[in-house]
Amino acid sequence: MAAHLPYEYIYLRYKKKFPHVWCPGCGIGIVMGSIIRAVDTMNWDMNDILLVSGIGCTSRMPVYLDFNTLHTTHGRALAFGTGAKLANPALKVIAVMGDGDALAIGGNHLIHSARRNIEITTIIVNNNNYGMTGGQFSPTTPPGTFTATTPYGMMEPGFDICSLAQGAGAVYVARGTVYHVMELDKLIAGALEKPGFSVVEVLAPCPTNFGRANRLGDAVKMMESLRDGTITQVQAEKLPPEERVGKTVRGVFLDREDSEGYTARYARLCEQAAGGVSGK
Amino acid sequence: MSDKPEAGRNAKQEKAQFPEPETTSVHIFPEWCKGCGICVAFCPKQVLEMGKDQKAHVAHPEKCIRCYLCARRCPDFAVSVYGHTRKAEEKRNEGTDGEK
Numbered sequence: 001m002a003a004h005l006p007y008e009y010i011y012l013r014y015k016k017k018f019p020h021v022w023c024p025g026c027g028i029g030i031v032m033g034s035i036i037r038a039v040d041t042m043n044w045d046m047n048d049i050l051l052v053s054g055i056g057c058t059s060r061m062p063v064y065l066d067f068n069t070l071h072t073t074h075g076r077a078l079a080f081g082t083g084a085k086l087a088n089p090a091l092k093v094i095a096v097m098g099d100g101d102a103l104a105i106g107g108n109h110l111i112h113s114a115r116r117n118i119e120i121t122t123i124i125v126n127n128n129n130y131g132m133t134g135g136q137f138s139p140t141t142p143p144g145t146f147t148a149t150t151p152y153g154m155m156e157p158g159f160d161i162c163s164l165a166q167g168a169g170a171v172y173v174a175r176g177t178v179y180h181v182m183e184l185d186k187l188i189a190g191a192l193e194k195p196g197f198s199v200v201e202v203l204a205p206c207p208t209n210f211g212r213a214n215r216l217g218d219a220v221k222m223m224e225s226l227r228d229g230t231i232t233q234v235q236a237e238k239l240p241p242e243e244r245v246g247k248t249v250r251g252v253f254l255d256r257e258d259s260e261g262y263t264a265r266y267a268r269l270c271e272q273a274a275g276g277v278s279g280k
Numbered sequence: 281m282s283d284k285p286e287a288g289r290n291a292k293q294e295k296a297q298f299p300e301p302e303t304t305s306v307h308i309f310p311e312w313c314k315g316c317g318i319c320v321a322f323c324p325k326q327v328l329e330m331g332k333d334q335k336a337h338v339a340h341p342e343k344c345i346r347c348y349l350c351a352r353r354c355p356d357f358a359v360s361v362y363g364h365t366r367k368a369e370e371k372r373n374e375g376t377d378g379e380k
Contacts, residue, residue, distance in 0.1 A: 006351050006360035018312060019356060025316035029355025037352075181352045207316075220321040223353075 008036045011046065013066050020064055023131075025219020027178035027204025028058050031125050032065065034181060034202075035094070038188035050091045052081040054106060057132045057206075058098040058125040067094075075106025078113045081120050089263040092192070093119070099126040100138040103159050107139070114168035114197050118262040121191045122199045124161055127206035135209030146213045165199040166254050172198035173254040178205070179226040180250065190252065195261050203230070203248065305346060305362045306338045312358040319350035319359050 012018065022028050039049065049067040053059035055074035062069030068091075072080045077095045085093045102110050102124045113120060129147050130136045137147040140158045147154065165173045172194040176184035184202060191198035205211060205222030216222050233251040236244060306327055315334035328350060329339040336359070344361070351359045 006354075006357055008357055012357065014357075019314065022355065024314035024355075025318060026355055029357065030353055033352060033354075033357065178353070181349075185352075219316045219318055223318060223322070 006033075008033055008040075011036045011039070011066055012064055017064050021060060022057065023206075023208040025205065025207045025222070026057070026131075027127065027202070027206075028061065028125055030178040030181055031058075031096075031123065031184070031202050031204060032061055034178075034184045034188055035061075035096070035123065036065070037185045038192055041185075041189050042192055044092060048090065048092055050081070050084055050093045052077045052084070052093060052095045052120075054097055054101040055132075056098040056101045056130070057127070058096055059101060061096045075101050075104070076109065077101065078106060078109040078118075078120060078122065082113060082116075082118050085118060085120060085263060086266065089119075089267070092121075094121045094123065094192070096123045096125070098131070098138075099124060099128065099140040099161070100130045103139040103161065103164075111164070111168040114165055114170040114199070116262045117169060117171060117196045117259050119195055120197055121188075121194075122197065123188065123191070124199065124201050125204050126161060126201055127204045127210060128158075129206060129210045129213075131206045131209050135206070135213055141210075145210075147210065148213065161199070161201040162253050165201075169197070169259070170199050170254065171196035171256050171259050172252070174199070174252045175201045175203070175248070175250045177203040177226045177230055177250060179223050180230075183250070187252065190255070194255075195264075196259060203250075305344050306341055306350065307360045307362070308336050308338060309358045309360070310335050312356045314356050314358075316355065318353050318355070322353055323350055 020029065046067055050070060051062045051065055051067045052070045052072060053062050054072055054077040059071065062071050070080055077097050081093045081095045084091060097106065126140050128141050129138050135147050136149040137154055140161065141147060141154045143155065143157050144153045162173050162175050172191050174187040174191065176187045178184065187200050191200045203226055205219055205226065207219045207222055211217065211222050216225065230248045230250045233249055236249045313335040317330055319336050320328045320330050324347060325343040325345055327338060327340050327344045328336050331337040346361055348361050351361050
Protein backbone atom coordinates (compact mmCIF):
# COMPACT_ATOMS: atom_id res chain seq x y z
CA MET A 1 0.00 0.00 0.00
CA ALA A 2 2.51 2.51 1.13
CA ALA A 3 4.65 2.13 -1.96
CA HIS A 4 1.92 3.74 -4.05
CA LEU A 5 1.37 6.73 -1.79
CA PRO A 6 3.13 10.08 -2.21
CA TYR A 7 6.10 10.59 0.09
CA GLU A 8 4.08 12.91 2.34
CA TYR A 9 2.47 9.83 3.87
CA ILE A 10 5.45 9.53 6.23
CA TYR A 11 3.98 12.44 8.19
CA LEU A 12 0.41 11.12 8.10
CA ARG A 13 -1.52 8.77 10.38
CA TYR A 14 -2.34 6.98 7.21
CA LYS A 15 -3.19 3.57 8.58
CA LYS A 16 -5.93 4.69 10.96
CA LYS A 17 -7.46 7.91 9.76
CA PHE A 18 -7.55 7.94 5.98
CA PRO A 19 -9.31 8.83 3.70
CA HIS A 20 -9.95 12.11 5.51
CA VAL A 21 -13.37 13.71 6.15
CA TRP A 22 -12.95 16.81 3.98
CA CYS A 23 -15.28 17.15 1.00
CA PRO A 24 -14.11 16.37 -2.55
CA GLY A 25 -12.18 19.38 -3.84
CA CYS A 26 -11.70 21.02 -0.43
CA GLY A 27 -8.48 23.03 -0.29
CA ILE A 28 -7.53 22.08 3.25
CA GLY A 29 -5.91 18.83 2.12
CA ILE A 30 -3.65 20.80 -0.22
CA VAL A 31 -2.66 23.10 2.66
CA MET A 32 -1.87 20.04 4.77
CA GLY A 33 0.41 18.72 2.03
CA SER A 34 2.09 22.12 1.85
CA ILE A 35 2.71 22.14 5.60
CA ILE A 36 4.24 18.66 5.34
CA ARG A 37 6.60 19.69 2.54
CA ALA A 38 7.57 22.89 4.38
CA VAL A 39 8.33 20.95 7.58
CA ASP A 40 10.22 18.41 5.46
CA THR A 41 12.53 21.13 4.14
CA MET A 42 13.25 22.31 7.69
CA ASN A 43 14.65 18.88 8.72
CA TRP A 44 12.95 19.00 12.11
CA ASP A 45 12.26 15.98 14.26
CA MET A 46 8.56 15.20 14.28
CA ASN A 47 8.65 14.91 18.08
CA ASP A 48 9.75 18.55 18.39
CA ILE A 49 6.72 19.90 16.58
CA LEU A 50 3.40 20.75 18.20
CA LEU A 51 0.38 21.25 15.98
CA VAL A 52 -2.47 23.09 17.72
CA SER A 53 -5.93 23.70 16.38
CA GLY A 54 -9.36 24.82 17.51
CA ILE A 55 -12.68 23.68 16.09
CA GLY A 56 -13.73 23.63 12.46
CA CYS A 57 -12.93 22.01 9.14
CA THR A 58 -9.31 23.17 9.18
CA SER A 59 -8.96 22.16 12.79
CA ARG A 60 -9.41 18.51 11.85
CA MET A 61 -5.82 18.66 10.61
CA PRO A 62 -4.13 17.44 13.83
CA VAL A 63 -6.13 14.24 13.55
CA TYR A 64 -4.28 13.34 10.38
CA LEU A 65 -0.75 14.62 10.99
CA ASP A 66 1.64 12.55 13.08
CA PHE A 67 3.24 15.37 15.11
CA ASN A 68 2.50 16.14 18.75
CA THR A 69 -1.04 17.39 18.33
CA LEU A 70 -3.50 19.34 20.44
CA HIS A 71 -7.13 19.70 19.37
CA THR A 72 -8.60 22.36 21.61
CA THR A 73 -11.73 24.44 22.14
CA HIS A 74 -13.15 26.78 19.53
CA GLY A 75 -10.84 29.70 18.74
CA ARG A 76 -8.38 28.93 21.53
CA ALA A 77 -5.61 27.33 19.48
CA LEU A 78 -3.26 30.26 20.06
CA ALA A 79 -4.06 30.40 23.78
CA PHE A 80 -3.19 26.72 24.25
CA GLY A 81 -0.22 27.13 21.93
CA THR A 82 1.09 30.05 24.00
CA GLY A 83 0.91 27.93 27.15
CA ALA A 84 2.71 25.02 25.54
CA LYS A 85 5.41 27.27 24.11
CA LEU A 86 6.08 28.93 27.48
CA ALA A 87 6.17 25.56 29.26
CA ASN A 88 8.59 24.10 26.73
CA PRO A 89 10.29 26.77 24.60
CA ALA A 90 12.08 24.09 22.57
CA LEU A 91 8.80 23.08 20.95
CA LYS A 92 8.09 24.35 17.46
CA VAL A 93 4.45 25.35 17.66
CA ILE A 94 2.28 25.51 14.54
CA ALA A 95 -1.32 26.67 14.90
CA VAL A 96 -3.78 25.84 12.12
CA MET A 97 -7.08 27.67 12.14
CA GLY A 98 -9.95 28.45 9.88
CA ASP A 99 -11.10 31.99 9.20
CA GLY A 100 -13.98 31.90 11.67
CA ASP A 101 -11.86 30.15 14.27
CA ALA A 102 -9.03 32.69 14.00
CA LEU A 103 -10.91 35.94 13.49
CA ALA A 104 -14.34 35.63 15.10
CA ILE A 105 -14.15 33.30 18.08
CA GLY A 106 -10.40 33.57 18.51
CA GLY A 107 -9.96 37.12 17.23
CA ASN A 108 -8.63 38.46 20.50
CA HIS A 109 -6.12 35.64 20.82
CA LEU A 110 -4.85 36.38 17.32
CA ILE A 111 -4.20 40.08 17.86
CA HIS A 112 -2.73 39.64 21.33
CA SER A 113 -0.46 36.78 20.25
CA ALA A 114 0.76 39.07 17.48
CA ARG A 115 1.27 41.91 19.98
CA ARG A 116 3.31 39.64 22.29
CA ASN A 117 5.24 38.23 19.33
CA ILE A 118 5.08 34.71 20.72
CA GLU A 119 6.98 32.25 18.51
CA ILE A 120 4.03 30.48 16.87
CA THR A 121 3.57 29.86 13.16
CA THR A 122 -0.08 30.56 12.44
CA ILE A 123 -1.68 29.21 9.29
CA ILE A 124 -5.16 30.57 8.63
CA VAL A 125 -7.12 28.75 5.94
CA ASN A 126 -9.63 31.22 4.55
CA ASN A 127 -12.58 29.61 2.78
CA ASN A 128 -14.94 32.55 3.35
CA ASN A 129 -17.49 30.75 5.53
CA TYR A 130 -18.04 28.31 8.40
CA GLY A 131 -17.86 25.09 6.41
CA MET A 132 -18.33 22.49 9.12
CA THR A 133 -21.62 23.81 10.47
CA GLY A 134 -23.30 24.30 7.08
CA GLY A 135 -21.94 27.47 5.47
CA GLN A 136 -22.81 30.39 7.74
CA PHE A 137 -21.14 33.75 7.12
CA SER A 138 -17.78 34.41 8.76
CA PRO A 139 -15.73 37.61 9.26
CA THR A 140 -14.07 37.11 5.87
CA THR A 141 -17.19 36.55 3.75
CA PRO A 142 -17.01 39.11 0.92
CA PRO A 143 -19.84 41.68 0.83
CA GLY A 144 -22.74 40.77 -1.43
CA THR A 145 -22.15 37.02 -1.38
CA PHE A 146 -24.74 34.50 -0.24
CA THR A 147 -24.38 32.03 2.62
CA ALA A 148 -26.80 30.02 4.75
CA THR A 149 -27.30 32.98 7.11
CA THR A 150 -27.16 35.79 4.51
CA PRO A 151 -29.93 34.84 2.02
CA TYR A 152 -30.10 38.43 0.67
CA GLY A 153 -26.35 38.88 0.42
CA MET A 154 -23.70 39.70 2.99
CA MET A 155 -24.04 43.31 4.17
CA GLU A 156 -20.80 43.63 6.17
CA PRO A 157 -17.32 44.16 4.76
CA GLY A 158 -14.83 41.38 5.41
CA PHE A 159 -11.60 41.37 7.38
CA ASP A 160 -8.26 41.66 5.59
CA ILE A 161 -6.32 39.08 7.60
CA CYS A 162 -2.88 40.22 6.42
CA SER A 163 -3.49 43.90 7.25
CA LEU A 164 -4.86 42.92 10.64
CA ALA A 165 -1.81 40.80 11.47
CA GLN A 166 0.57 43.52 10.30
CA GLY A 167 -1.20 46.11 12.40
CA ALA A 168 -1.23 43.87 15.45
CA GLY A 169 2.54 43.35 15.36
CA ALA A 170 3.33 40.05 13.63
CA VAL A 171 6.84 39.74 12.20
CA TYR A 172 6.01 37.70 9.09
CA VAL A 173 2.78 38.06 7.13
CA ALA A 174 2.07 36.33 3.82
CA ARG A 175 -0.85 35.29 1.70
CA GLY A 176 -1.00 32.35 -0.68
CA THR A 177 -3.60 30.25 -2.43
CA VAL A 178 -4.00 26.51 -2.83
CA TYR A 179 -3.81 26.91 -6.60
CA HIS A 180 -0.27 28.36 -6.37
CA VAL A 181 0.91 25.42 -4.31
CA MET A 182 4.65 25.64 -5.02
CA GLU A 183 4.57 29.27 -3.87
CA LEU A 184 2.60 28.22 -0.79
CA ASP A 185 5.31 25.71 0.17
CA LYS A 186 7.86 28.52 0.19
CA LEU A 187 5.59 30.93 2.12
CA ILE A 188 4.97 28.37 4.87
CA ALA A 189 8.66 27.44 5.01
CA GLY A 190 9.48 31.14 5.38
CA ALA A 191 6.97 31.42 8.22
CA LEU A 192 8.40 28.36 9.99
CA GLU A 193 11.89 29.88 9.87
CA LYS A 194 10.87 33.12 11.61
CA PRO A 195 11.58 33.37 15.35
CA GLY A 196 8.37 35.25 16.09
CA PHE A 197 4.66 35.38 15.43
CA SER A 198 4.17 34.61 11.76
CA VAL A 199 0.87 34.50 9.89
CA VAL A 200 0.18 32.83 6.54
CA GLU A 201 -3.28 33.32 5.11
CA VAL A 202 -4.23 30.65 2.58
CA LEU A 203 -7.17 31.18 0.25
CA ALA A 204 -8.95 27.86 -0.23
CA PRO A 205 -12.14 26.86 -2.04
CA CYS A 206 -15.20 25.51 -0.23
CA PRO A 207 -17.16 24.01 -3.13
CA THR A 208 -19.72 22.26 -0.94
CA ASN A 209 -21.06 25.27 0.97
CA PHE A 210 -19.74 28.63 -0.25
CA GLY A 211 -19.38 27.52 -3.86
CA ARG A 212 -22.84 26.02 -4.04
CA ALA A 213 -24.57 28.98 -2.36
CA ASN A 214 -22.97 31.42 -4.81
CA ARG A 215 -23.10 29.17 -7.91
CA LEU A 216 -19.33 29.28 -8.30
CA GLY A 217 -19.15 25.84 -9.87
CA ASP A 218 -17.22 22.77 -8.79
CA ALA A 219 -13.80 22.56 -7.20
CA VAL A 220 -11.99 22.98 -10.54
CA LYS A 221 -13.91 26.19 -11.33
CA MET A 222 -13.16 27.57 -7.88
CA MET A 223 -9.46 26.76 -8.30
CA GLU A 224 -9.51 28.58 -11.64
CA SER A 225 -11.09 31.61 -10.01
CA LEU A 226 -8.27 31.57 -7.44
CA ARG A 227 -5.82 31.56 -10.36
CA ASP A 228 -7.55 34.42 -12.20
CA GLY A 229 -8.57 36.44 -9.15
CA THR A 230 -5.17 36.79 -7.48
CA ILE A 231 -2.06 38.67 -8.57
CA THR A 232 1.49 38.83 -7.26
CA GLN A 233 2.87 42.00 -5.70
CA VAL A 234 4.99 42.66 -8.80
CA GLN A 235 1.92 42.44 -11.03
CA ALA A 236 -0.02 44.66 -8.63
CA GLU A 237 2.59 47.41 -8.93
CA LYS A 238 2.42 47.34 -12.71
CA LEU A 239 -1.37 47.28 -13.00
CA PRO A 240 -3.29 50.56 -13.05
CA PRO A 241 -5.56 50.96 -10.01
CA GLU A 242 -8.80 50.52 -11.94
CA GLU A 243 -7.73 47.06 -13.15
CA ARG A 244 -6.65 46.03 -9.66
CA VAL A 245 -10.20 46.21 -8.30
CA GLY A 246 -11.47 42.78 -7.28
CA LYS A 247 -8.04 41.15 -7.41
CA THR A 248 -6.40 39.80 -4.29
CA VAL A 249 -2.68 40.38 -3.89
CA ARG A 250 -0.61 37.42 -2.72
CA GLY A 251 2.98 37.14 -1.54
CA VAL A 252 5.02 38.17 1.51
CA PHE A 253 3.72 41.47 2.90
CA LEU A 254 5.93 41.81 5.95
CA ASP A 255 9.22 40.18 6.95
CA ARG A 256 10.94 42.09 9.74
CA GLU A 257 13.74 41.22 12.15
CA ASP A 258 13.57 44.04 14.67
CA SER A 259 11.29 42.46 17.28
CA GLU A 260 12.42 39.94 19.90
CA GLY A 261 10.35 36.83 20.57
CA TYR A 262 8.28 36.44 23.73
CA THR A 263 9.99 33.33 25.12
CA ALA A 264 13.42 34.98 24.78
CA ARG A 265 12.17 38.00 26.73
CA TYR A 266 10.48 35.74 29.28
CA ALA A 267 13.66 33.72 29.86
CA ARG A 268 15.59 36.92 30.48
CA LEU A 269 12.97 38.11 32.94
CA CYS A 270 13.12 34.78 34.81
CA GLU A 271 16.90 35.08 35.06
CA GLN A 272 16.60 38.60 36.36
CA ALA A 273 14.02 37.63 38.96
CA ALA A 274 16.03 34.60 40.13
CA GLY A 275 19.10 36.79 40.55
CA GLY A 276 17.18 39.12 42.85
CA VAL A 277 17.59 42.11 40.59
CA SER A 278 14.54 44.30 40.66
CA GLY A 279 13.30 45.68 37.39
CA LYS A 280 12.98 49.12 38.89
CA MET B 281 34.51 10.79 -28.41
CA SER B 282 36.90 11.20 -25.54
CA ASP B 283 36.11 10.04 -22.01
CA LYS B 284 36.96 13.43 -20.58
CA PRO B 285 34.00 15.23 -19.08
CA GLU B 286 33.20 18.47 -20.82
CA ALA B 287 33.79 21.76 -19.09
CA GLY B 288 30.21 23.00 -19.17
CA ARG B 289 27.43 20.83 -17.77
CA ASN B 290 24.69 20.08 -20.22
CA ALA B 291 21.34 19.22 -18.68
CA LYS B 292 20.18 17.41 -21.80
CA GLN B 293 23.21 15.13 -21.88
CA GLU B 294 22.93 14.40 -18.18
CA LYS B 295 19.27 13.51 -18.60
CA ALA B 296 20.12 11.14 -21.44
CA GLN B 297 22.42 9.20 -19.12
CA PHE B 298 19.47 8.43 -16.85
CA PRO B 299 16.64 7.35 -19.11
CA GLU B 300 13.18 7.61 -17.61
CA PRO B 301 11.73 4.29 -16.53
CA GLU B 302 9.28 2.70 -18.91
CA THR B 303 6.84 1.87 -16.15
CA THR B 304 4.00 4.20 -15.14
CA SER B 305 5.45 7.21 -13.44
CA VAL B 306 2.10 8.47 -12.09
CA HIS B 307 0.04 6.38 -9.71
CA ILE B 308 -3.47 6.99 -8.38
CA PHE B 309 -4.42 5.38 -5.11
CA PRO B 310 -8.13 4.70 -5.72
CA GLU B 311 -9.16 4.10 -2.10
CA TRP B 312 -8.31 7.69 -1.20
CA CYS B 313 -9.40 9.43 -4.44
CA LYS B 314 -12.67 11.34 -4.06
CA GLY B 315 -12.99 12.31 -7.72
CA CYS B 316 -12.76 16.11 -7.39
CA GLY B 317 -11.07 16.32 -10.81
CA ILE B 318 -8.40 18.87 -9.82
CA CYS B 319 -5.50 16.67 -10.99
CA VAL B 320 -7.24 15.99 -14.32
CA ALA B 321 -8.04 19.65 -14.97
CA PHE B 322 -4.64 21.11 -14.16
CA CYS B 323 -2.35 18.49 -15.72
CA PRO B 324 -0.49 20.39 -18.46
CA LYS B 325 -0.08 17.25 -20.62
CA GLN B 326 -3.47 15.54 -20.17
CA VAL B 327 -1.93 12.47 -18.60
CA LEU B 328 -4.94 11.83 -16.36
CA GLU B 329 -8.60 11.20 -17.17
CA MET B 330 -11.74 10.82 -15.13
CA GLY B 331 -13.03 7.25 -15.20
CA LYS B 332 -16.60 6.01 -15.12
CA ASP B 333 -16.19 5.22 -11.43
CA GLN B 334 -15.71 8.98 -10.72
CA LYS B 335 -12.04 8.51 -9.90
CA ALA B 336 -8.95 9.73 -11.72
CA HIS B 337 -7.14 7.25 -13.95
CA VAL B 338 -3.73 7.38 -15.63
CA ALA B 339 -4.60 7.40 -19.33
CA HIS B 340 -1.36 8.50 -21.01
CA PRO B 341 1.59 7.77 -18.72
CA GLU B 342 4.08 8.26 -21.55
CA LYS B 343 3.18 11.97 -21.78
CA CYS B 344 4.12 12.71 -18.15
CA ILE B 345 6.80 15.37 -17.76
CA ARG B 346 7.00 14.98 -13.96
CA CYS B 347 6.00 18.48 -12.99
CA TYR B 348 4.37 17.00 -9.85
CA LEU B 349 1.50 19.48 -10.04
CA CYS B 350 -1.07 16.68 -9.80
CA ALA B 351 0.55 15.23 -6.68
CA ARG B 352 0.89 18.59 -4.97
CA ARG B 353 -2.62 19.78 -5.79
CA CYS B 354 -4.31 16.54 -4.78
CA PRO B 355 -6.25 17.30 -1.56
CA ASP B 356 -6.55 13.61 -0.72
CA PHE B 357 -2.89 12.49 -1.05
CA ALA B 358 -4.04 10.01 -3.68
CA VAL B 359 -1.63 10.89 -6.50
CA SER B 360 2.03 9.96 -6.43
CA VAL B 361 4.71 10.52 -9.03
CA TYR B 362 7.73 8.25 -8.99
CA GLY B 363 11.16 9.78 -8.71
CA HIS B 364 9.80 12.58 -6.55
CA THR B 365 12.99 13.91 -5.02
CA ARG B 366 16.14 12.16 -3.95
CA LYS B 367 15.48 12.99 -0.32
CA ALA B 368 12.01 11.54 -0.50
CA GLU B 369 13.36 8.38 -2.07
CA GLU B 370 15.84 7.99 0.78
CA LYS B 371 13.05 8.43 3.29
CA ARG B 372 10.93 5.91 1.49
CA ASN B 373 13.77 3.40 1.62
CA GLU B 374 14.33 3.90 5.33
CA GLY B 375 11.42 1.58 5.94
CA THR B 376 8.96 3.51 8.06
CA ASP B 377 6.28 1.08 6.92
CA GLY B 378 4.94 -1.01 9.76
CA GLU B 379 6.13 1.25 12.58
CA LYS B 380 3.01 3.37 12.79
